[in-house]
Amino acid sequence: MSKDVQPSAKTSEKLTGLKTTTPKEVAAGLPAVKSSLKHIRSEMPLAKGMKVLNKLNQHDGIDCPGCAWPDPDDERSRLGEYCENGAKAVAEEATSKKLTAKFFQEHSVQQLAELSDYELGKKGRIAEPLILKAGAQHYEAISWKNAFSKIGQQLKSLDNPNEAIFYTSGRTSNEAAFLYQLFVRAYGTNNLPDCSNMCHESSGVALGETLGIGKGSVKLEDFYEAEVILILGQNPGTNHPRMLTALEKAKKNGAKIISVNPIVESGLVSFSHPQKVIALLGGKTTLTDLYLQVKINGDMALIQALTQLLLEEESKNPGQVIDQAFIDNKTQGSEVYIEHIKKKDPNTLAQEAGLTLDQIKAAVNILAPAKKIIACWAMGLTQHKNSVNTIKEVVNLLLLKGSIGKPGAGTCPVRGHSNVQGDRTMGIHERPPQRLLDALQNRYQFDPPTAHGYNVVEAIEAMHAGAAKIFFAMGGNFLSATPDTMFTAEALRKCALTVQVSTKLNRSHLVTGEEAIILPCLARTDIDMIKGTLQFVSVENSMGVVHSSRGQLTPISDQLLSEPEIVTRLAKATLGESSIPWDSYADNYDSIRTDIEQCIPGFDDYNKRVREKGGFYLPNGARENDYKTKTGKAHFTISDTTPIPLQPHEYLMMTVRSHDQFNTTIYGLDDRYRGILNERRVIMMNKKDMQLASLKEGAVVDLYNRYGGVERVAPKFIVVGYNIPQGCVCTYFPEANVLVPIKSKADKSHTPTSKSVVIEIVERAEI
Numbered sequence: 001m002s003k004d005v006q007p008s009a010k011t012s013e014k015l016t017g018l019k020t021t022t023p024k025e026v027a028a029g030l031p032a033v034k035s036s037l038k039h040i041r042s043e044m045p046l047a048k049g050m051k052v053l054n055k056l057n058q059h060d061g062i063d064c065p066g067c068a069w070p071d072p073d074d075e076r077s078r079l080g081e082y083c084e085n086g087a088k089a090v091a092e093e094a095t096s097k098k099l100t101a102k103f104f105q106e107h108s109v110q111q112l113a114e115l116s117d118y119e120l121g122k123k124g125r126i127a128e129p130l131i132l133k134a135g136a137q138h139y140e141a142i143s144w145k146n147a148f149s150k151i152g153q154q155l156k157s158l159d160n161p162n163e164a165i166f167y168t169s170g171r172t173s174n175e176a177a178f179l180y181q182l183f184v185r186a187y188g189t190n191n192l193p194d195c196s197n198m199c200h201e202s203s204g205v206a207l208g209e210t211l212g213i214g215k216g217s218v219k220l221e222d223f224y225e226a227e228v229i230l231i232l233g234q235n236p237g238t239n240h241p242r243m244l245t246a247l248e249k250a251k252k253n254g255a256k257i258i259s260v261n262p263i264v265e266s267g268l269v270s271f272s273h274p275q276k277v278i279a280l281l282g283g284k285t286t287l288t289d290l291y292l293q294v295k296i297n298g299d300m301a302l303i304q305a306l307t308q309l310l311l312e313e314e315s316k317n318p319g320q321v322i323d324q325a326f327i328d329n330k331t332q333g334s335e336v337y338i339e340h341i342k343k344k345d346p347n348t349l350a351q352e353a354g355l356t357l358d359q360i361k362a363a364v365n366i367l368a369p370a371k372k373i374i375a376c377w378a379m380g381l382t383q384h385k386n387s388v389n390t391i392k393e394v395v396n397l398l399l400l401k402g403s404i405g406k407p408g409a410g411t412c413p414v415r416g417h418s419n420v421q422g423d424r425t426m427g428i429h430e431r432p433p434q435r436l437l438d439a440l441q442n443r444y445q446f447d448p449p450t451a452h453g454y455n456v457v458e459a460i461e462a463m464h465a466g467a468a469k470i471f472f473a474m475g476g477n478f479l480s481a482t483p484d485t486m487f488t489a490e491a492l493r494k495c496a497l498t499v500q501v502s503t504k505l506n507r508s509h510l511v512t513g514e515e516a517i518i519l520p521c522l523a524r525t526d527i528d529m530i531k532g533t534l535q536f537v538s539v540e541n542s543m544g545v546v547h548s549s550r551g552q553l554t555p556i557s558d559q560l561l562s563e564p565e566i567v568t569r570l571a572k573a574t575l576g577e578s579s580i581p582w583d584s585y586a587d588n589y590d591s592i593r594t595d596i597e598q599c600i601p602g603f604d605d606y607n608k609r610v611r612e613k614g615g616f617y618l619p620n621g622a623r624e625n626d627y628k629t630k631t632g633k634a635h636f637t638i639s640d641t642t643p644i645p646l647q648p649h650e651y652l653m654m655t656v657r658s659h660d661q662f663n664t665t666i667y668g669l670d671d672r673y674r675g676i677l678n679e680r681r682v683i684m685m686n687k688k689d690m691q692l693a694s695l696k697e698g699a700v701v702d703l704y705n706r707y708g709g710v711e712r713v714a715p716k717f718i719v720v721g722y723n724i725p726q727g728c729v730c731t732y733f734p735e736a737n738v739l740v741p742i743k744s745k746a747d748k749s750h751t752p753t754s755k756s757v758v759i760e761i762v763e764r765a766e767i
Ligand SMILES: Nc1nc2c(c(=O)[nH]1)N[C@H]1C(S)=C(S)[C@@H](COP(=O)(O)OP(=O)(O)OC[C@H]3O[C@@H](n4cnc5c(=O)[nH]c(N)nc54)[C@H](O)[C@@H]3O)O[C@H]1N2
Pocket: 066, 067, 068, 085, 199, 232, 233, 234, 235, 236, 238, 239, 240, 260, 261, 262, 263, 265, 294, 295, 296, 297, 298, 299, 378, 379, 380, 381, 415, 416, 417, 654, 655, 656, 657, 658, 659, 661, 662, 663, 664, 755
């Protein structure tokens, strides 16, 4: 790109015409069915849409490219095992619109950057490899051969392999992920940042340290046996819609649900099953029994108050509330922990949580008699400075209640991207375990690098400092998903080359290094035929089940390559002669799986078991009540709350997903459940705060963050009065990412603090 004209890195600042309705009280139902059809019809002929939807999440079908929620182990509904947002994900990916070099001839990068993310996504699937040459304004076609040879040359020309960065987004299959990390390590670096660094890294660290496994412990069936389900910082109605089906069944079996969230999310309140609505059997099921509207980041205070009051109950009714036998046999550190918690003042904790003591006692009444508790959480817990400790506090509560390592109980960090968990299992990790490196060494006879690589934030800082010069992304939208958009844009622009393996156009294709290449790949829904043989890939869901995914649609262009083939060809262009059998991997994915089996524990008989109905479960110590920590026990840990100080004119902002998006992919402009329609540049605010700040409904404001003495501004947001605790505000991701400071990260996990951004709000003189 020419240095004098720089396309905008920010999301579009055009306002689109806000309409509001009252937030919905019931999720899904008929509106969900209508919305699914609308999205499918806008992208493809209905027959094509139905063909793919009928195969979504079926045993011999496609793993939904949406979230990582698991499928039932046994029978799958013939009426469809998908939700509204699964249908939207398919519509977006399997669109009949395509983008060839001609489109890019007609539209400069500068012009494309003027479009909103929504408009960019609607342009269609990228249909051939493209290059943006140094100084050019337009992408143009490049052959695959030349693209690989150029990238390979550039990688070879670096002084040190650590000057290259290889990002992964979580949609990549196990097979592609395994090959990718193998290539990157054979090339000589562990610079493998991934979307997990911004997502559930805090869960991985907290669970690894306390329970010896960085993944959740529950299976889907555990939901049907649980007595209490705690849902913290998660909006399943939008982000994991089929979880509502599981919650509905749990409720029918007598479970109580406690939801902890600063805002009242419709999907947590009640649910109307779309299939039952179609069959005219539909009523609604009330899901949450107790809704605790905590302040943003008030969760640790809440849980400490809960455990303290539970201990008090135990002293009144010895042997009734906590599980002493489990604590004695399976844990360590309980005495110090109990002593620590007993010293806390429940009133102070309640105040820090933003709740009354009575509300907390109501939760204690539900939890005290329960012996089987599941704790679910997502980004509302993971994206704060103290996230690792907050999640450890959740573990403390479960340990106290003996609610782990048995049916109906345990940890459930609900994963985001459909294969983010599998990618990690395959070795996409900037801090690889020695066991993996040894296994690679054994199998392939090369010495993998041992020095830790960059995580997402470190990768941005390294590019910014000029220490990294090539950025390669296996999927995702790095620019828009990461914090501090303007800083990240500067970082990417300093690179010599940026390469994106992508399906759809996004802003990361427009804010580039001196040269940029787009490698268009097959997506989940596409048939993957190699030399006349049909291939399939495999993925791991949020509950550790590995299963196959088989594309069903004829690819939109014969110029698309599968991700495994892209990696093998890149590897050959970069590494030349190598002890790794790249050709046989590219020809038949069974050969990749054979080697995964040799290098990664839990994949015995991979090729056989992945072909069995429903796939197979990976081993999980915490599930089996066997803790693979250094001591062989589950660990209680000690933490203290650290309230974030706010000046009178400051607010704590969380950035969330609307109902019409998948991360940076914007499906539409409506957040139907929250009643915010046709506009994404909104800031939800408590009405009393609005009065105090003299801000009227509909006022247009600029948002500022000044962390570390740097002024960050997000202009033109519309104020919407909303049921949210005072001092807290809410905006959408990625519009507000310009405000998330690059240096504000979670302790230990380094996750950007996207859910606790301190901001000021200033009304605009003119709109
Ligand atoms: N349709 C759709 N599905 C998706 C995605 C998508 O964008 N669209 N994204 C996928 C990905 S990658 C992920 S990681 C998941 C994300 O799934 P979620 O974590 O559900 O996503 P968020 O919208 O970030 O919502 C976080 C929730 O936490 C609440 N929250 C924010 N701060 C706090 C806090 O301090 N305490 C508590 N208790 N709650 C808080 C918010 O109000 C919100 O309800 O979804 C996955 N599934």
